[in-house]
Amino acid sequence: MEFSGSQKWLPLFILAFVITQCTLLAIANLPGTWELLVPDAGVASMHTAVTRFNTVVLLDRTNIGPSRRMLRKGHCRFDKNDPILKRDCYAHSILFDFQTNQIRPLMIQTDTWCSSGQFLPDGTLLQTGGDLDGYKKIRKFNPCEATGSCDWEELQDVELANGRWYSTNQILPDGTVIIVGGKGANTVEYYPPRKNGAVSFPFLIDVEDKQMDNLYPYVHLLPNGHLFIFANNKAVMYDHEMNKIVKNYPPLDGGPRNYPSAGSSAMLALDGDFSTAVIVVCGGAQYGAFIDRSTDTPAHGSCGRIVATSDRPGWEMEDMPFGRIMGDMVMLPTGEVLIINGAQAGTQGFELASNPCLYPLLYRPDQPVGLRFMTLTPGTVARMYHSTANLLPDGRVLLAGSNPHYFYKFNAEYPTELRIEAFSPEYLSPDRANLRPAIEEIPETVRYGEAFDVFVSVPLSVVGILEVNLGNAPFATHSFSQGQRLVKLTVTPSVPDSAGRYRIGCTAPPNTAVAPPGYYMAFVVNQGVPSVARWVHLVA
Template identity: 75%
Template sequence: MENFPLFLICFFTLLTLPKPTRATLPGTWELLASNAGIASMHTAVTRFNTVILLDRTHTGPSRKLLPKNHCRFDKNDAVLKRDCYAHSILFDPKTNQLRPLKILTDTWCSSGQFLPNGTLLQTGGDLDGLKKIRKFNPCDLNGSCDWEELNDVELSEGRWYATNQILPDGSIIIIGGRGSNTVEFYPKRENGIVSFPFLSETEDTQMDNLYPYVHLLPNGKLFVFANTKSVMYDFVENRVVKVYPELDGGPRNYPSAGSSVMLALGGEFSEAVVVVCGGAQYGAFLERNVDTPAHGSCGRIMATGENPVWEMEDMPFQRIMGDMVILPNGDVLIINGAMKGTQGFELGSDPCLNPVLYRPDEPAGLRFMVLNPGTVARMYHSTANLLPDGRVLLAGSNPHVFYRFDVEFPTELRLEAFSPEYLDSDKMNIRPEIVDIPETVSYGAGFDVVVSVALPVVGIIEVNLGSAPFATHSFSQGQRLVKLGVGSAVPDGGDGRWRIRCTAPPSGMVAPPGYYMVFAVNQGVPSVARWIHVS
């Protein structure tokens, strides 16, 4: 053997090593509900720890009936003039109980965002929902909250595939949509709609500028990404103040959708990094080619830098229709989607069952970690949302015009939760519990958070604010994580209690007013969140 080539010895040694199995990869899965009644196209978590599930109204029968005498009547509905089926659900992930909700107008490919008072503002859609504004004032599952359709006000322009973002003053900007190269605001402003030429400049035959990726930067401007291009947009003066380099690798927005996230804000809150990952090959949508491989490239850019450039990386898997979820510790979970095709009815194939963890603080080349694969295909019209207990809720997937269960990728009514490795049982002794926290804080104010930890604290316990975004079509509108300035944890009366002095975000540019999940994070392991109102 001494003359045998070394590389062959290494090769045959690798062949004999045991291959990784599902059990050896991080993360666990659990089924929460075998039949949610609907396939959730839009999902949002409320401050009552309930979850709003929402589909379109023109899907025909769902698998959940409305209460007696609550049917919807629509003479223009091509499928059901008298519709007694629910198309929205309120779900409690703690008890796994469901309650049907009544939505009147079509919410197909609509948009949403929470207002500062915790009410979900829901805008646009298709057909009779094109200009509609709806509100949902949330409650727990025992309450009577339901959808309210506003009849005294509507959008100035039809919004189908638009994006919403809450602004520093608590108002909402609504950007784009099919055939809408404009923006408008809620509450409505005197100027009504405002032309935004960037959207027309990024429009093509494939419509790759729909559901633009929008992030509120800590300087008060908006980072807006559509197709392959991005700008810094001053919505107050209605002007583009910076044009970023074009991102290589093909289009990224609907229908070629990858996903995007702004990494956690922290420190002096002067820097913001945006990541855009995945997408379909150009032409897959036009050619209706379900077998065209997606691409797996990611671009990362310091959006607040003087001369920013895209840093390119490759994910372990090609992915289209993936969701990017900011976890409480600042890592990003990439989950759902397919490895071939494009967005659209019956246009995706080869589901990507492995989640991937993106660890932004690691050096390039070491940031991605492959996680334990699921078994349920989550493709077109699926969602992923962070829950207050640190799990990630997976809902939806309906690649068909109507609900179908006799095909390779059926309409998906199951709800699942993915638990990242930080929820493993061997980490429970360092998992903090929030014992005391104020219900409200003002910008820049100091406040205390009291936590309990089984083992002695090592180092700094972080206190991080997570927003509750509106997840749809591979992008979570309004998603952000803010790492607060904290002091060292000091003992507070024994019994493993520690008091942490925190400083609230300095302004609405860093954390727009509203309700946030507060996570105490010890050595990367988050507590169950408590809700706080920031204003």
């Protein structure tokens, strides 16, 4: 058959239509759903943390000029050294109630650009460092109910021994916080401050190169009490009590992973006898992309996985379906890892990336190599430099931020992002609602090694073991969730009681190295479907 004139294009049109429909059908069949929570939060969140009062603290720089949300009337920040606003009446931090989607502006005084944070055992958010007037600052946010008046407190009687810009915080077994590295700060120090102040940490010098790549080191507290610290492409086991490296791990293939090369890392769930810790490091930019300011150099998608507590550790390599930089790795209540946000080309830095990676991935650690990654429903909002992802107690993942520009900029290919979204993994799909347990009773405070009961209700009869998993609330920034942790408790098989509920016998974590003291989201998981969490205070 021959076509003439416009008819020549008919087969091509049909083919394009069929391809488009098949693509849409494939996307429609992918797991997970998206929802827009707030169309304009007014602030692009560079740092995000979830509090035990089911609110979320979102935080940006202070010297970025006007945000899109005003402080309360009569509340302004005065800074003669601010290059843009000497009198600044705009909010650079907000408190978000994800149950009502209401926002309250917060007052932050000093610059928090590329700072670090961690929750203390009493639930207070510790926030350290930044740039300019925030370089040595220590701040606290003592959270309250959404209707309360809690706000940021800048400590006046104490400051950091070294300025910290691009550093990482990790809570320790004794409830203190170690602060690791930062630009030009190849040391560690602690909060509360110790007499010896900052302590030299030569490992960070050894791995530094001309594009740095030792900033925002990945720090994980191992169940033996030591720290796994990863920078550039190398890692060590660090005895923070003796200030001594006790193990050097083999280098990870694939080039640098830390800022500005923009990979990410997570420690998988601790379970069993809690003696084994597995670390995963994924993604990153091609070396030189940051130096050359190349926005279109493809990111790589390699992941390394290592048993950090092994006597003979080695990296097991695999590839993600997409090359990705600036992806966030979120520990889900099930023990799976959500990899979300980021781009497929370029590097970290202002206006240095392109080709947003809109497809989340589910990393299933129990599957064999080659079957661990599942591609999920794509979003529509580019979440690139300075974006965050945080697990919420209801099982959703909160997405905020993305500002790939030095200032707020909306007339751009990738504008400053003020929308707040939530991604719901497949375990929240309607067809699994009848499996979702509800926690009816759980202790508010639990001591280490203590036996306690959790009572739940489930729409259908329970089949198999109900898990009880504790997830903490990390401080998410720059593609790494500082302090992130999931602990699977030892449980007994559930037993129905006379009230139609199920009783689960649980044993709290054995010590503070397995789970440092503080507030945790306690999830009950039934056949891969988690409950809404209850906050539990784990104390010595």
